[in-house]
């Protein structure tokens with residue numbers, strides 16, 4: 001990386017430190033710039049030992065010990081008991097606030113990890129009827145028992161592995177055992193929260209439970225930002241250590257999207273006695289902001305001897321004896337069997353290849369695709385024409401519904417197909433594709449007239465005053481008063497004047513990151529012709545698993561193969577901290 005490629009935040013920070021700490025050695029400034037630029041890529045820290053002695057910006061970085069000394073003499077780095085913009089913890093260098101967040105997460109988790117909840121007998125009594133007809137070692141039964149037995153529970157599984165079905169049973173069990181418990185459902189985005197409610201309602205209707213239990217199950221979910229009471233000015237949220245959330249059980253879906261800072265705020269606001277159940281897919285893309293706490297938590301999976309005994313007693317399963325380890329391990333359950341993608345599913349097979357980094361297998365599947373897969377290999381000369389022709393027919397129903405001012409039909413047709421872009425920029429990046437569709441398909445010129453009937457928009461910020469969340473997708477339709485942007489609400493629609501909308505952008509296409517927490521019947525994944533650092537296994541996997549029925553991949557064999565070779569691991573110290581007793585949290589941060 002050279003200075004020209006440093007992201008603006010890192011370059012500015014380096015310049016500021018240079019001015020503020022003129023005696024600091026170049027090696028210390030370089031480390032600070034590296035930490036900041038890696039934080040923008042999602043890393044929580046820089047492990048100095050990975051970079052010591054390496055070439056960087058035309059120089060060779062110092063050996064580890066020399067580097068540590070330069071950092072500690074710089075004036076802007078403190079050891080863990082000190083207070084400075086950067087913290088050196090072992091060989092890991094952190095931005096101070098990320099270090100404090102990591103400590104908070106580890107401490108809050110560790111404090112709750114060893115708290116056991118129900119007795120195995122209580123769990124078994126309530127689970128047996130809910131899992132009648134399934135074996136004791138059924139994955140979903142084990143996961144449900146895991147959630148009942150532990151205060152912190154993590155259930156990770158791919159699409160359709162039954163996370164929602166399982167948690168519906170867990171909630172039904174808890175409602176019976178603890179009728180007064182206050183249950184809250186939440187997700188990182190508005191769309192994910194809405195989908196969670198929909199899926200839970202369907203799962204609930206299939207449960208063998210009485211009407212009283214059914215009626216007591218929660219029917220609403222909210223975004224984590226709303227739950228925590230974040231204010232539009234970005235100040236500290238309303239709920240925190242001094243004012244804990246008023247709840248006893250919190251279920252969070254799509255937990256892989258939670259970044260470290262948000263996770264720290266959430267745990268700090270959670271009452272000590274409350275249960276936390278996190279649902280997610282460890283193989284999906286991590287959060288946009290720094291950290292990958294969910295995946296790191298899942299990596300603790302394993303059973304202690306006591307945990308194994310309790311789980312066996314709660315389910316009737318014969319389980320191996322377990323091994324000593326982190327108390328968190330007992331609260332982690334993995335679901336492996338997909339009930340959505342059967343053994344004949346092309347999407348399921350391609351997603352498995354993506355996860356395993358098996359590019360040969362993926363390409364073989366795409367060369368002779370099953371009915372639920374299609375491939376447009378590479379960008380031909382008139383790829384734009386081809387894309388538009390294919391979309392023309394696919395969007396006909398949508399355009400008709402827009403012309404008829406029928407919001408229900410428009411929304412339904414719009415959500416059947418989504419274009420997902422791997423990149424924001426470039427000829428097949430999000431911006432170019434949205435512009436292409438607006439100008440060539442809908443004959444609109446957004447530079448002259450940004451608002452027109454049929455424009456889909458995605459909100460880019462949380463706005464609690466307007467009741468809109470980052471990631472909410474709305475459609476513009478005409479009514480008697482002119483153009484209105486309609487967003488789905490609990491019951492029906494809420495229309496906003498376009499000028500009232502907070503920061504937003506056109507959403508014919510979404511980035512793969514933006515699509516997290518959503519599902520569509522059909523997904524067209526658009527890849528660039530050249531490899532790029534952000535193309536990774538988890539990005540391809542996340543895109544593929546947004547589709548329920550069909551996936552079309554538009555991209556070259558080499559780009560796809562390159563992406564599947566790249567498995568991104570974010571640097572962080574959380575996994576190490578979770579294995580040891582909790583640190584104390586310094587109050588300065």
Ligand SMILES: Nc1ncnc2c1ncn2[C@@H]1O[C@H](COP(=O)(O)OP(=O)(O)OP(=O)(O)O)[C@@H](O)[C@H]1O
Pocket residue numbers: 140157158159160161162163164165166199203339340
């Ligand atoms: N044990 C099971 N046997 C048969 N079908 C099941 C089972 N578990 C779940 N299903 C079905 O599989 C589908 C997906 O289940 P569910 O929504 O619980 O999975 P999920 O992991 O939450 O999915 P998503 O990835 O969409 O969040 C549903 O239609 C559900 O009825």
